[in-house]
Amino acid sequence: xNENTNFSQEVTKRARKSNPVNKGMRSKVTLRVxxxxxxxxxxSLFLLALIPGIRYWNLDFFTxxxxxxxxxxxxxxxxxxxxLLTLLSLAIAIPLGMLLGIxxxxxxxxxxxxxxxxxxxxxxxxxxxxxxxxxxxxxGMRTSILAGAxxxxxxxxxxxxxxxxxxxxxxxxxxxxxxxxxxxxKSEVIFEMLVPSVKRSILTVSFVAAGxxxxxxxxxxxxxxxxxxxxxxxxxxxxxxxxxxxxxxxxASYGKNARWMAQGTTSVLILFVIVVYTIAFAFxxxxx
Amino acid sequence: xxxxxxxxxxxxxxxxxxxxAISAVFGIYIYLIKESYSAFQQVGAELFVSDQWYPVWDxxxxxxxxxxxxxxxxxxLGSLIVVPxxxxxxxxxxxxxxxxxxxxxxxxxxxxxxxxxxxxxxVLLAFVSPLFAxxxxxxxxxxxxxxxxxxxxxxxxxTTLILESLDSVPKQVEEASAALGAIEFRTYTRVTSKxxxxxxxxxIVLTANRIxxxxxxVLLLGGGAAMIPQKLTDPMKTLTAAIASEMPETAKGSxxxxxxxxxxxxxxxxxxxxxxxxIAILRRNKR
Numbered sequence: 001x002n003e004n005t006n007f008s009q010e011v012t013k014r015a016r017k018s019n020p021v022n023k024g025m026r027s028k029v030t031l032r033v034x035x036x037x038x039x040x041x042x043x044s045l046f047l048l049a050l051i052p053g054i055r056y057w058n059l060d061f062f063t064x065x066x067x068x069x070x071x072x073x074x075x076x077x078x079x080x081x082x083x084l085l086t087l088l089s090l091a092i093a094i095p096l097g098m099l100l101g102i103x104x105x106x107x108x109x110x111x112x113x114x115x116x117x118x119x120x121x122x123x124x125x126x127x128x129x130x131x132x133x134x135x136x137x138x139x140g141m142r143t144s145i146l147a148g149a150x151x152x153x154x155x156x157x158x159x160x161x162x163x164x165x166x167x168x169x170x171x172x173x174x175x176x177x178x179x180x181x182x183x184x185x186k187s188e189v190i191f192e193m194l195v196p197s198v199k200r201s202i203l204t205v206s207f208v209a210a211g212x213x214x215x216x217x218x219x220x221x222x223x224x225x226x227x228x229x230x231x232x233x234x235x236x237x238x239x240x241x242x243x244x245x246x247x248x249x250x251x252a253s254y255g256k257n258a259r260w261m262a263q264g265t266t267s268v269l270i271l272f273v274i275v276v277y278t279i280a281f282a283f284x285x286x287x288x
Numbered sequence: 289x290x291x292x293x294x295x296x297x298x299x300x301x302x303x304x305x306x307x308x309a310i311s312a313v314f315g316i317y318i319y320l321i322k323e324s325y326s327a328f329q330q331v332g333a334e335l336f337v338s339d340q341w342y343p344v345w346d347x348x349x350x351x352x353x354x355x356x357x358x359x360x361x362x363x364x365l366g367s368l369i370v371v372p373x374x375x376x377x378x379x380x381x382x383x384x385x386x387x388x389x390x391x392x393x394x395x396x397x398x399x400x401x402x403x404x405x406x407x408x409x410x411v412l413l414a415f416v417s418p419l420f421a422x423x424x425x426x427x428x429x430x431x432x433x434x435x436x437x438x439x440x441x442x443x444x445x446x447t448t449l450i451l452e453s454l455d456s457v458p459k460q461v462e463e464a465s466a467a468l469g470a471i472e473f474r475t476y477t478r479v480t481s482k483x484x485x486x487x488x489x490x491x492i493v494l495t496a497n498r499i500x501x502x503x504x505x506v507l508l509l510g511g512g513a514a515m516i517p518q519k520l521t522d523p524m525k526t527l528t529a530a531i532a533s534e535m536p537e538t539a540k541g542s543x544x545x546x547x548x549x550x551x552x553x554x555x556x557x558x559x560x561x562x563x564x565x566x567i568a569i570l571r572r573n574k575r
């Protein structure tokens with residue numbers, strides 16, 4: 001009797017196991033668990049970056065320079081440096097990236113596409129080496145805002161141009177043909193019809209590029225940033241402190257006493273990223 | 289401004305932008321070769337066959353073979369960890385997740401993609417690294433921790449790229465597979481994945497490229513010993529880490545400076561190779 005129940009239980013178990021529907025359920029559940037575990041890990045990374053540092057925020061933290069060997073004061077010079085560098089690099093990269101995106105989309109030049117793809121893959125530290133060699137040394141800019149901004153601009157150029165390319169390329173052929181039929185020249189079709197219609201996407205990608213530019217560390221260590229600037233920058237040729245390089249120097253070479261400042265800086269950086277990307281996503285959704 | 293001057297002006301602007309892009313690529317290559325020339329001339333083959341990297345000793349040694357191997361090893365191990373998980377997550381999001389759920393998880397990944405690598409490095413350094421001491425690992429920064437950092441850094445790109453290629457497979461292919469009696473999981477892993485294979489391979493190549501060029505995470509988390517690690521908990525240093533950590537203290541024009549440019553040259557060769565492979569995969573797929 002007992003043997004019999006065991007047998008029938010075994011049969012049911014095997015049948016259930018080999019039933020394709022159950023198999024499908026199992027894989028679905030497994031995949032869902034994996035996905036949710038990683039989503040949770042990522043969220044906890046965000047929380048660990050954001051929350052512990054917020055309690056160090058106060059007026060002094062944002063308006064003072066670091067003092068006493070990075071153990072007191074605030075991050076004002078780094079904040080200012082990051083804002084200056086990001087704005088300057090975007091001011092260079094956005095117009096240039098837009099023009100390059102137009103070339104990618106409207107002129108069927110295989111080698112330009114190749115060049116932009118190669119540029120997009122070059123490691124950031126190599127951009128830093130190039131910026132150091134060309135801007136800082138050969139052109140005599142030294143370690144400066146200008147050299148850093150030019151290097152960053154070159155780095156985000158492929159990001160901006162390929163995004164402009166994608167949106168512009170997706171505009172239906174017929175629109176261009178209609179404009180040509182009205183007697184427009186190619187440059188008029190591009191600048192008077194296509195460019196206005198991709199304005200919003202340029203705005204979106206500007207925010208994405210700002211997010212990229214503000215977090216870059218390695219190229220700035222080589223071209224623009226110093227670990228401690230005694231004065232605020234007075235011209236484009238002054239060296240600066242920036243948020244990511246400040247955080248890097250704090251974590252690389254300062255001990256426990258500077259850790260609070262590193263945490264505060266981390267929170268500022270991550271908050272900045274969240275805000276910038278939220279704006280970018282909002283623009284993108286509106287477009288849809 | 290009359291019509292034809294406007295036309296000429298706009299064309300000139302477009303030409304200038306293309307010229308800047310082209311000269312950037314050539315300029316970067318030329319600069320790296322030019323600045324690393326004296327290292328090749330004076331150190332020669334020792335650069336690539338020796339493991340002894342003691343640039344500030346007297347006499348200095350500039351053998352970066354160990355760092356090249358470390359860069360490649362980190363790339364290989366990092367990809368091996370991140371790609372399978374990305375694939376599974378992408379399969380879930382592609383096939384099983386509800387639209388809202390998919391949108392939300394994608395959003396989380398997109399935000400993560402924007403997190404600066406120095407932030408990821410700091411969080412791991414502050415919260416995970418101290419755990420190593422508690423389990424008796426002598427080096428609080430090591431290969432394992434660097435791999436964890438690289439995982440967080442690359443999982444959004446890898447997942448998004450794989451998901452995009454899975455989503456671009458025509459619905460009919462999956463319907464045909466289902467009509468033949470394949471369960472969902474089989475359809476996604478055997479049929480959809482096969483159709484999306486070029487896209488998935490492209491995702492793997494771009495992930496590898498991202499890892500080989502990553503600097504701050506491997507610099508802060510890797511521990512910085514210019515030797516080949518024997519186990520996961522050994523410290524190590526990659527080419528990128530050497531450039532970023534040593535360049536600021538190096539005299540411009542010195543042999544050390546030049547050999548760091550040689551390291552940059554090796555890196556850009558790797559990245560160009562990866563990008564060319566990626567272009568080739570996508571182009572073959574188009575035909």
